[in-house]
Amino acid sequence: MIKQWFAKTVSIALGVVLLAGCEPPTAESTQNGFRGTGMLQLEQPKVREAKVAANQVPAASPALPATPPYAKDVYQNVQVLGDLGVGQFTRLMAAMTQWVAPEEGCNYCHVTGNLASDDIYTKVVSRRMLQMTQHINANWNDHVGETGVTCYTCHRGNNVPAEIWFEDPGPRSAAKAGWRDNQNTPAPVAAMASLPYDSLSRYLLGDEEIRVIGNTALPSTNTSSIKATEGTYSLMMHMSDALGVNCTFCHNTRAMADWTQSTPQRVTAWYGIEMARDLNVDYLDPLQPVYPEHRLGDLGDAPKANCATCHQGVNKPLYGAAMVKDFPSLTVEASTSAMGQVSSEAASAVATSEAVDRQEAEGI
Ligand code: HEC
Numbered sequence: 001m002i003k004q005w006f007a008k009t010v011s012i013a014l015g016v017v018l019l020a021g022c023e024p025p026t027a028e029s030t031q032n033g034f035r036g037t038g039m040l041q042l043e044q045p046k047v048r049e050a051k052v053a054a055n056q057v058p059a060a061s062p063a064l065p066a067t068p069p070y071a072k073d074v075y076q077n078v079q080v081l082g083d084l085g086v087g088q089f090t091r092l093m094a095a096m097t098q099w100v101a102p103e104e105g106c107n108y109c110h111v112t113g114n115l116a117s118d119d120i121y122t123k124v125v126s127r128r129m130l131q132m133t134q135h136i137n138a139n140w141n142d143h144v145g146e147t148g149v150t151c152y153t154c155h156r157g158n159n160v161p162a163e164i165w166f167e168d169p170g171p172r173s174a175a176k177a178g179w180r181d182n183q184n185t186p187a188p189v190a191a192m193a194s195l196p197y198d199s200l201s202r203y204l205l206g207d208e209e210i211r212v213i214g215n216t217a218l219p220s221t222n223t224s225s226i227k228a229t230e231g232t233y234s235l236m237m238h239m240s241d242a243l244g245v246n247c248t249f250c251h252n253t254r255a256m257a258d259w260t261q262s263t264p265q266r267v268t269a270w271y272g273i274e275m276a277r278d279l280n281v282d283y284l285d286p287l288q289p290v291y292p293e294h295r296l297g298d299l300g301d302a303p304k305a306n307c308a309t310c311h312q313g314v315n316k317p318l319y320g321a322a323m324v325k326d327f328p329s330l331t332v333e334a335s336t337s338a339m340g341q342v343s344s345e346a347a348s349a350v351a352t353s354e355a356v357d358r359q360e361a362e363g364i
Pocket residue numbers: 074075076077078079080081082093094096097100101105106107108109110115116117122123124126127
């Protein structure tokens with residue numbers, strides 16, 4: 001008797017403890033597809049409140065006119081922002097400090113006492129970041145619309161954005177656990193599903209085919225393998241996780257491939273994939289020789305961006321706050337001197353001799 005009573009009490013107590021870990025069924029749903037298709041987004045009000053609080057943007061200081069003197073006439077080593085008035089230039093430097101290095105201040109990117117020097121890698125990286133930001137806002141409106149991005153979209157007051165990725169060699173214990181075939185272990189990139197753990201290298205750096213579903217009822221021309229399909233699903237898990245949505249935000253799940261049954265957001269996402277690839281290939285990966293070793297991945301590659309770098313769990317980064325309208329210089333691609341492009345040679349040259357030579361020549 002007592003034994004039974006005890007077992008019952010323990011199991012009830014255990015049940016209560018276990019259930020305490022569950023979310024109460026108070027999720028709010030938003031319909032985002034045709035009626036009756038079950039295309040709903042579910043969100044806990046508490047989770048949303050926390051996300052809204054984490055996505056507030058810092059206020060911009062008042063805008064300044066583009067009046068002379070211009071930065072290029074006053075400063076010695078300005079390659080991207082030369083056409084700004086000195087007031088505007090200083091305002092942008094202050095904003096960049098707030099967005100990327102609020103604790104460290106100007107000296108995170110500047111050698112003390114010599115603002116023109118390029119002897120610190122963070123400045124060389126920042127110059128390329130300026131160009132990348134301009135490129136996104138000027139050429140990727142199909143994705144970022146009028147909302148655009150600033151350094152804050154990715155950095156949020158951190159030196160290193162919270163969400164970056166490297167090529168993933170997989171868990172170290174692979175030999176012990178047997179052949180994992182690049183998957184079969186919880187993959188952070190795929191929201192901990194046991195899907196391929198290095199899918200971003202394939203789709204957001206490489207341009208492997210994402211489409212896997214055949215157009216005919218019987219197998220005929222579709223040569224996609226199960227492995228390609230698993231890769232696609234891994235990327236889709238990343239995208240859903242990064243935006244804080246489920247698959248029905250973009251797909252009618254009865255016909256994943258069919259664009260006519262998909263939402264407009266799927267088209268935006270398609271441009272997002274192309275854009276992320278472009279940023280990684282043209283801007284972020286080539287910065288590899290500029291970074292110190294402790295910033296590189298296990299395989300020696302540079303840190304890269306994915307959907308989460310900007311989105312950070314929200315369907316529109318910062319809930320669509322349009323910060324860039326306050327910084328028009330970040331919306332046009334500046335014509336730059338060749339030095340503004342970081343090639344591997346330029347990278348080492350920039351970091352060492354150029355600025356020093358110039359200062360010496362000018363007797364500074
Ligand atoms: C996140 C990095 C970063 C921070 C922080 C930063 N700067 Fe800069 N700064 C740059 C970059 C990059 C350039 C070069 C811009 C170009 O080439 O168009 C630059 C150039 C300058 C120049 C021109 C120097 C010359 O003669 O060529 C001045 C002046 C300057 N910054 C002042 C400041 C001040 C003042 C602060 C702090 C309020 C600051 N910067 C914070 C990245 C930064």
